[in-house]
Amino acid sequence: xxxxxxxxxxxxxxxxxxxxxxxxxxxxxxxxxxxxxxxxxxxxxxxxxxxxxxxxxxxxxxxxxxxxxxxxxxxxxxxxxxxxxxxxxxxxxxxxxxxxxxxxxxxxxxxxxxxxxxxxxxxxxxxxxxxxxxxxxxxxxxxxxxxxxxxxxxxxxxxxxxxxxxxxxxxxxxxxxxxxxxxxxxxxxxxxxxxxxxxxxxxxxxxxxxxxxxxxxxxxxxxxxxxxxxxxxxxxxxxxxxxxxxxxxxxxxxxxxxxxxxxxxxxxxxxxxxxxxxxxxxxxxxxxxxxxxxxxxxxxxxx
Numbered sequence: 001x002x003x004x005x006x007x008x009x010x011x012x013x014x015x016x017x018x019x020x021x022x023x024x025x026x027x028x029x030x031x032x033x034x035x036x037x038x039x040x041x042x043x044x045x046x047x048x049x050x051x052x053x054x055x056x057x058x059x060x061x062x063x064x065x066x067x068x069x070x071x072x073x074x075x076x077x078x079x080x081x082x083x084x085x086x087x088x089x090x091x092x093x094x095x096x097x098x099x100x101x102x103x104x105x106x107x108x109x110x111x112x113x114x115x116x117x118x119x120x121x122x123x124x125x126x127x128x129x130x131x132x133x134x135x136x137x138x139x140x141x142x143x144x145x146x147x148x149x150x151x152x153x154x155x156x157x158x159x160x161x162x163x164x165x166x167x168x169x170x171x172x173x174x175x176x177x178x179x180x181x182x183x184x185x186x187x188x189x190x191x192x193x194x195x196x197x198x199x200x201x202x203x204x205x206x207x208x209x210x211x212x213x214x215x216x217x218x219x220x221x222x223x224x225x226x227x228x229x230x231x232x233x234x235x236x237x238x239x240x241x242x243x244x245x246x247x248x249x250x251x252x253x254x255x256x257x258x259x260x261x262x263x264x265x266x267x268x269x270x271x272x273x274x275x276x277x278x279x280x281x282x283x284x285x286x287x288x289x290x291x292x293x294x295x296x297x298x299x300x301x302x303x
Contacts, residue, residue, distance in 0.1 A: 233285025
């Protein structure tokens with residue numbers, strides 16, 4: 001693993017900035033930055049922005065100098081790069097378009113939800129996560145996993161997507177309370193726009209994400225739960241980024257307490273057999289999810 005830094009070519013705040021990256025590990029990048037006294041606020045999803053006056057110090061600490069073009073290529077090859085299309089500023093208009101198709105003429109609801117999902121304290125539970133859950137709902141729907149959903153009015157797919165929009169709409173890092181508050185928000189905001197039965201089902205689905213325990217015949221709940229947990233089965237570097245972002249979401253929690261709590265969550269997930277409720281989820285994500293979580297547990301308990 002090597003840390004790289006490019007020339008200070010990027011103007012902001014009255015000075016020029018370099019980019020600091022790793023070619024292999026966000027955890028190692030964070031460790032290097034911490035040792036160098038770089039603020040966590042300087043991290044921008046796949047790199048640190050560092051002012052030009054710190055560059056020589058970082059070179060002395062072991063960062064390797066490269067051109068801006070080479071740094072971009074190294075980051076892309078590492079698998080750690082966040083493409084522009086996945087950055088929140090790009091996602092927001094795409095998500096708004098998706099909402100307008102889902103529930104037309106409710107722009108004020110969409111605006112409130114997007115503001116909530118873009119709150120600055122969110123690192124994992126933000127717009128990128130929302131977009132990913134919606135994408136994986138589409139994956140599972142195309143695989144036929146919604147065919148068994150109770151759907152008397154033909155809106156099962158819409159209700160699952162609405163539940164995705166609301167499932168972390170309230171996020172303060174309080175397990176259980178956040179899900180209940182998100183469900184209450186769904187009831188309040190959707191009530192004027194949908195039949196009561198449909199609203200109640202969205203609320204039910206949001207509450208399922210508290211523990212992801214789904215009845216065997218609940219196709220809609222299975223799809224939402226699996227889409228929410230799909231990140232666990234990502235390729236290892238994406239999973240590493242996810243785990244780092246979760247830690248940022250709980251930055252207020254002391255490290256020993258976080259390690260204990262996170263290990264308990266992972267132990268609970270690993271104890272579930274199967275982890276995923278849909279056949280597609282088990283086939284696509286289960287083996288990788290178990291490997292990823294075991295690796296994270298080992299790191300949590302070995303440090």
